[in-house]
Amino acid sequence: MSFLPDDTLDSPGGWPTGSAAPARTSAASAAARPASGASGATASASGAGSDDRPDPLLDGLNPQQRAAVESRAQALLIVAGAGSGKTSVLTRRIARMLRDRELWPSQILAITFTNKAAGEMRERVGHLIGRDAAEGMWISTFHSACVRILRREAQQFGFTQAFTIYDSADSRALIKRIVKDLQADTMGLTVSAASGKISKLKNELVDVEGYSRQINPNDPAEVMFLEIFRRYTQELTRANAFDFDDLIAQTVYLFRAFPQVAALYQRRFRHVLVDEYQDTNHAQYALIRELTRPVDPVHVPADTRIETDASGGIPSAALTVVGDSDQSIYAFRGADIRNIVEFERDFSNAEVILLEQNYRSTQTILDAANAVIGNNFDRIAKNLFTEVGAGERIVGFTGYSQHDEAQFVADEIQKLHEAGTPYNQIAVFYRTNAQTRALEEIFIRSALPYRVLGGTKFYERAEIKDVMAYLIAVANPADGLALRRILNTPKRGIGPATETALAMHADELGGVMRDALRDAAALGLGPKVTGAMLELARILDEATATIDTASVPDVLTGILEKTKYVDLLRASRDPQDEARAENVDELVAVTREFQRNNPEGRLIEFLTEVALVAAADDLDDSSGTVSLMTLHTAKGLEYDAVFITGVEENLLPHQMSASEPGGPAEERRLFYVGITRARQRLHLSLAMTRSTFGETQVAAPSRYLQEIPTELIDWRDSPGMGMRSSPGAQRAVGGGRREEFGYKTSLPPGKPKTEWANRVTATVRDNGDLTLVAGDRIRHVDFGEGRVSAITGQGPKSIAEVQFDTAGRKRLLIKIAPIEKL
């Protein structure tokens, strides 16, 4: 994404010239003073819409959806239940405003929850009215939009355009150093406590100054935290860096401190749209308020092309927000449900439109969802309904262990796939990332193609962070954190003592580590260390000199060559270093890909993109794999078949939520979000025991399970185990005592006993080049004996389909399956 002077803020911007048809040109001049928000829009007959023909942009919409598309209220709240077609409504609403020339594309700011959602929305609007006609809109996340604004305005308040964005790990590292320096941990101020508190304050727009006024000066812990907060803020400024929360908060401060800067954006954006409004926090809310303020006449240039009011000012921009308070699941990062609940109070004359018809799920799934969410009191009553019919019952499964549960998921997925559901229409959800392990182990063993969404693991690898730190240090010479990371990577004999000496020298020189490094000779250390430091300074300075002209892959490969980073990895005798070298090569490939997609993109744009990728952003729907993700990541997505795993007390709801006010209700919404992602089939599974970190513990079924009417669920339990679905048994739920589980009373008659079920482990082994052919008898550690019925795939990827004597049919990846040939 570019942020440089491509789009002038003060003129609305023209229609793209290249493909402009004559009709469009005249329409454009007619729209040179686009109506601000309300006027003359309702019965527009331009473009494709005409009086006697139905408007294609309204085609197929129900009355509420249609009202939401057509409304020209200055403030509009669309309460969109799950699967109610809100994306369609939103895109048509935008498309219609553009098509009818009510607004220039550049006058629209649409905020989505993920970059992927932004891309999709842009795509869909472009599809409706033509790519060119949609060019120039700002469709992005809060964070991306703010980065764009901050890059442009950073020099207004002591930052440069090349600022670094600190992710959570970066800010933790910084806080860690501060906590250590201050020895604050002796007062019970841990790194995570401090970083959590700082984040919270920033989301509430409380700065150091504001916090200092609200603390009790006699409480040493509070005073100490204030000092941490102060230093942290100082260090960020000195490093020319913003953390995630700053991106929003600092933009708000910028607007408040510099009204003429705010006016620039208030004039430009005439319609602001915000999706997932229920998950906005206070800072984001404040940003919206700033953007939708009327422009004071003193900030209106004489030659403005925007319609002014009687006093010469510009009226406030129109605002459309879309949300569903039942899907609010981000209170932990400051999301304030009041933003949506009190919308009508906040914005006078607001119009509210309710979308309740669901176009996604079967009635069975909706009944379950409605039943669950109905247990949250103090919500606005809302009942989803559909016309597609009841569909299949929900499948429930209680496994003995997490492995057993994972095996059930794998088996069901295999059955679904054989029945025609493509892998990419199947998703597995879980509450915590740690649950992926058991699932992955079994999936690998079963040769199921899968990928884990939001495993941003790649960028968390040490070698990738190292190389990224080089790039950051090159782009932003003020960034001391990045420089400290690479100071001695690869090893060049610069240890902690030297680092401290450098930091002290930096303070003498004005605070920038890079200056101290360049001046390393002044430290009076040994010739070897001094030489190493000067060498590093030279490499970085040379690279910095090229970033405005060189391509990103060239900058990166240049650094790798000069530092011999990859060469040293390859020369290492540690076998893991070869994999690390490959990861670095992968990063080079990522920069090439970036450069292909953004020919003009420079290092800063690349770093921005990497910093802001979200869990769901790397979603590639065409990959033909099963998707694994957390329930949080699942928001906004939908699949034909959904598995929600680990539906247990202390996991869903999570143990940690119990102590938080509103915790259990939020967890229930999370479960509700998961349920409503499913189009056709929903599976709920849990385990009787779950080993969390070494220790195996007994798990009890989630309280939410008993909120689903029993007739909606078809329980398929492991023999001898399981949660009873009879009403009398439900008192056992939450008890956590083993004896209370008992036997399930309604086991379908004639269901074959699957004796393996409570013994599934995650065992794998290396079978080398064991070859099997159809007809072979084998023995499996978990499933017992069976006969190979077919072999597919080649070499290390070959898969055996095995009919086990008691455990049913399984697919096994031969290379690693715990099997032996009989």
Add this chain to the structure above:
DNA sequence: CCGTGTTCTCTTTTT
């Protein structure tokens, strides 16, 4: 300053 072995903490969810 470096590498290795040991103990210790930790897990909620994410831009």
Add this chain to the structure above:
DNA sequence: GAGAACACGG
């Protein structure tokens, strides 16, 4: 059960 922090011997 892993990754980080620490201790110790080169």
